[in-house]
Amino acid sequence: MRKTAPTPRTRIRRSPEYAHYDTRQLYDIxxxxxxxxxxxxxxxxxxxxxxxxWRVGDHLHIHGSTGSRLMQSLCIGMEVSISICHFDGLVLARSAFNHSMNYRSAVIYGCFTPINDETAKLEVLDHFMERLAPGRVRDIRNGNRKELGATIVLRLPLTEAAVKIRAGGPIDDEKDLDLPVWAGVLPVALVKLPAIAEPGQQIATPDYVSSWTADAHKPV
Amino acid sequence: MRKTAPTPRTRIRRSPEYAHYDTRQLYDIxxxxxxxxxxxxxxxxxxxxxxxxWRVGDHLHIHGSTGSRLMQSLCIGMEVSISICHFDGLVLARSAFNHSMNYRSAVIYGCFTPINDETAKLEVLDHFMERLAPGRVRDIRNGNRKELGATIVLRLPLTEAAVKIRAGGPIDDEKDLDLPVWAGVLPVALVKLPAIAEPGQQIATPDYVSSWTADAHKPV
Incomplete structure (x- = not known):
C-alpha cells in the first residue's frame, strides 16, 4: 500500500490528513x-x-471520434491532468470560516496512448458497455468496421495520482463549540432514477434495466 | 440572446446542435x-x-487560503479553463456506437482577479453562505479580521464560455430501429439526503436545515 505521493506534484499540501496515495481509494473514486x-x-x-x-485494470480509458480535435491532440501524447470529484455534502460549522464540503476527489497526471489493435479496442469497449449496463453487450448491435474505425480509444496508466477525501461533520474551533448555532452536514448523493423506455417498444425489459429501476433513489 | 460563440475556442464543433452561448443556460448550470x-x-x-x-451577477467566484499555492498562482492572473458538468443519465441506443450520456456542461475561459476591498469581500462571502444555506448568515459566527485576512476571494467575468446540453432518448440509425434491443435512458440525479446534526446539540433546527430534510430525495 502506497503511503506517500508518487511525485512532487501529486503531494497534497493543504489538509494532508485527507490525502491518500493508495490505488484502492483511487480505483473506488x-x-x-x-x-x-x-x-x-x-x-x-x-x-x-x-x-x-472507465477503468480497466490499472488504466483509465476514454473514447471519441477520429474527427474530434481533442482526441487527435490527446493521441499524440500531450500531457494531461485529470480531475474527478464526487460531491457528498455541505458541512455547516458554527463559524463561517470552518464551513466545508464532503467530497471524494482524484487528480491524475499522465499521457494517453491510443489502442490501435482492433481486438484490444473491442475488448475495452466491451468493458465500457459492461460498466454502463451489465450484460447489455450481448443484446446490442455491435460496432461494425466503419464505426470502429471512426472511434479512437485512449488509455492512460494510473501511476501518478493523488486522492483527497473529506467525510464527517464540521471541525469547529474549541472556543466556538458552545455557540448557539446548528452544526452538521447537509448530505447529497448521485442516485439512480427509474428507467425511461423509448416509446412504442415491444421488447421485454432486460435485467440491467429492471434492476436499475428497482434501485431507484439508491446511489449510482 | 447570444447565438454564436464569443471566441473561436468556445465554438462547439462536435454535435453543434447541443451548443448554447446564452448566459441563461450558462448561469443555470x-x-x-x-x-x-x-x-x-x-x-x-x-x-x-x-x-x-458560486456565482454573483456576471462573475464566478472561488475562495481559498492565502497559504495555498493554487490561490497564489491564480491571484496573479494566470489564464484558466473551468469545467462544470452535471451528469443526467446513460442513453442506451440499439447499437453500441450510438450510446450516449445526458449532461449539462459549461466550459469557461478567463483570468481570476482578487477582491481586495474588505466590504466587497464580505459581501460575496455572504452570497456564498446564502447559496449554501439561505438565512444561515445571520446565525453563524462571522469571520474575524484574522480569518478574513487568511482568505483569498477571486472572481472571473463570465464573458467567454460555451454550454453543451444533451437531453432525451437515444438517436438510433434508421436501419437499427427494428432491432429487438431495449432502448431508452437510465437517468440519474444529484439529490438531497436528510440532514445529519452534530451529536449533543440543544439547538432548534433552523428552517434551512428542516427544509433540506423535507426536500430529501429531491434534486439539489
Missing part, C-alpha cells in the same frame, strides 16, 4: 464516476473538458 | 453546481483541480 475532467494545454491555451471515462 | 474543475498551466505542467464555486 474512478469506478464510482461516469465522467472526468481532462485538462491539457494545446500550445495556445489551457482547456478543461468533461469526458466519459 | 453554474447555479446548479457546488463545485467546478479549474485547469491551469503553472509553467511546468498542466493541473486540473476541483474547487467550490
Amino acid at each position: 474512478i469506478d464510482a464516476a461516469h465522467l472526468c475532467h481532462i485538462a491539457f494545454h494545446d500550445g495556445n491555451s489551457v482547456h478543461s473538458l468533461p469526458m466519459a471515462c | 453554474i447555479d446548479a453546481a457546488h463545485l467546478c474543475h479549474i485547469a491551469f498551466h503553472d509553467g511546468n505542467s498542466v493541473h486540473s483541480l476541483p474547487m467550490a464555486c
Whole structure:
C-alpha cells in the first residue's frame, strides 16, 4: 500500500490528513464516476473538458471520434491532468470560516496512448458497455468496421495520482463549540432514477434495466 | 440572446446542435453546481483541480487560503479553463456506437482577479453562505479580521464560455430501429439526503436545515 505521493506534484499540501496515495481509494473514486475532467494545454491555451471515462485494470480509458480535435491532440501524447470529484455534502460549522464540503476527489497526471489493435479496442469497449449496463453487450448491435474505425480509444496508466477525501461533520474551533448555532452536514448523493423506455417498444425489459429501476433513489 | 460563440475556442464543433452561448443556460448550470474543475498551466505542467464555486451577477467566484499555492498562482492572473458538468443519465441506443450520456456542461475561459476591498469581500462571502444555506448568515459566527485576512476571494467575468446540453432518448440509425434491443435512458440525479446534526446539540433546527430534510430525495 502506497503511503506517500508518487511525485512532487501529486503531494497534497493543504489538509494532508485527507490525502491518500493508495490505488484502492483511487480505483473506488474512478469506478464510482461516469465522467472526468481532462485538462491539457494545446500550445495556445489551457482547456478543461468533461469526458466519459472507465477503468480497466490499472488504466483509465476514454473514447471519441477520429474527427474530434481533442482526441487527435490527446493521441499524440500531450500531457494531461485529470480531475474527478464526487460531491457528498455541505458541512455547516458554527463559524463561517470552518464551513466545508464532503467530497471524494482524484487528480491524475499522465499521457494517453491510443489502442490501435482492433481486438484490444473491442475488448475495452466491451468493458465500457459492461460498466454502463451489465450484460447489455450481448443484446446490442455491435460496432461494425466503419464505426470502429471512426472511434479512437485512449488509455492512460494510473501511476501518478493523488486522492483527497473529506467525510464527517464540521471541525469547529474549541472556543466556538458552545455557540448557539446548528452544526452538521447537509448530505447529497448521485442516485439512480427509474428507467425511461423509448416509446412504442415491444421488447421485454432486460435485467440491467429492471434492476436499475428497482434501485431507484439508491446511489449510482 | 447570444447565438454564436464569443471566441473561436468556445465554438462547439462536435454535435453543434447541443451548443448554447446564452448566459441563461450558462448561469443555470453554474447555479446548479457546488463545485467546478479549474485547469491551469503553472509553467511546468498542466493541473486540473476541483474547487467550490458560486456565482454573483456576471462573475464566478472561488475562495481559498492565502497559504495555498493554487490561490497564489491564480491571484496573479494566470489564464484558466473551468469545467462544470452535471451528469443526467446513460442513453442506451440499439447499437453500441450510438450510446450516449445526458449532461449539462459549461466550459469557461478567463483570468481570476482578487477582491481586495474588505466590504466587497464580505459581501460575496455572504452570497456564498446564502447559496449554501439561505438565512444561515445571520446565525453563524462571522469571520474575524484574522480569518478574513487568511482568505483569498477571486472572481472571473463570465464573458467567454460555451454550454453543451444533451437531453432525451437515444438517436438510433434508421436501419437499427427494428432491432429487438431495449432502448431508452437510465437517468440519474444529484439529490438531497436528510440532514445529519452534530451529536449533543440543544439547538432548534433552523428552517434551512428542516427544509433540506423535507426536500430529501429531491434534486439539489
